[in-house]
Amino acid sequence: MQKIAVKIKKLDNFHGELPQYQSMGASGFDVRAQLAGAVVLKPGERAMIPTGLSFEIPLGYEIQARPRSGWAAKSGLTVLNTPGTIDADYRGEVKIIVINLGNEAVTINDQERCAQLVLAPVFQAQFELVDVLGETERGAGGFGSTGRA
Numbered sequence: 001m002q003k004i005a006v007k008i009k010k011l012d013n014f015h016g017e018l019p020q021y022q023s024m025g026a027s028g029f030d031v032r033a034q035l036a037g038a039v040v041l042k043p044g045e046r047a048m049i050p051t052g053l054s055f056e057i058p059l060g061y062e063i064q065a066r067p068r069s070g071w072a073a074k075s076g077l078t079v080l081n082t083p084g085t086i087d088a089d090y091r092g093e094v095k096i097i098v099i100n101l102g103n104e105a106v107t108i109n110d111q112e113r114c115a116q117l118v119l120a121p122v123f124q125a126q127f128e129l130v131d132v133l134g135e136t137e138r139g140a141g142g143f144g145s146t147g148r149a
Contacts, residue, residue, distance in 0.1 A: 004119060006063075007056035011093055014052025016111050028066060028116030031096070035110040041100040046080055048095040049114045057088040057119070064118045065096055076102025079115055088122070 001024075008018065019029040033039075034052035041047055057063055065084035071077040080097040096115040100106045108114060 004058060004061065006058070006061075006119060009054045009056075011052045011054060013050060013093075019053070019117070028118045030068070030113040030116050031094070032111045033096075033108055033114045035108070038110070039108045040105050041077070041098070041108070042105050043076075043100055043103055046097060046099040047108075048097055049108060051094045051096065051114075053094055054091055055086065055094065056091070057086065059088050060122055062087055062120055062122050063094075064120050065094070065115050066118060067098075068113060068116055071106075075104070075106045076100055077106050077108075083118070086117075 010018070013034045015034065016032055019031050021029050031051045031053065034050045039047055039049065055063060063086040065079055065086065066082055067078040077098055077100055080099045084097060086094055094117075098108070098114065
């Protein structure tokens with residue numbers, strides 16, 4: 001598997017272990033909440049969870065923040081803007097925007113794994129202004145136009 005060098009900085013609020021991949025084939029690495037006290041999210045509430053980390057991501061890449069599947073399935077806790085994008089030129093603390101979509105309150109404790117981050121390649125579009133776009137069978141059909149919604 002190809003490895004890309006990504007610099008990581010521990011901020012003053014960071015304690016514990018650096019993120020790591022949990023298995024040889026894992027595409028994401030878990031980040032942990034860096035909290036002074038527990039955060040309780042009632043159904044429908046959201047919060048920004050600090051990770052205490054910042055990254056120097058190489059140009060041509062981004063880091064995507066994604067929900068942890070177990071928390072999402074069992075408690076309804078998910079990343080609100082999934083996948084959240086951490087751009088290559090951002091140097092601030094990575095914070096995870098979580099929301100409780102479940103029916104009961106969810107408690108997030110210090111050092112709990114709150115999200116998984118995935119390093120992904122980025123391609124920037126080169127826009128070309130045209131008067132006509134190529135035809136397709138679907139055409140301008142919108143939501144649900146290709147079958148059952």
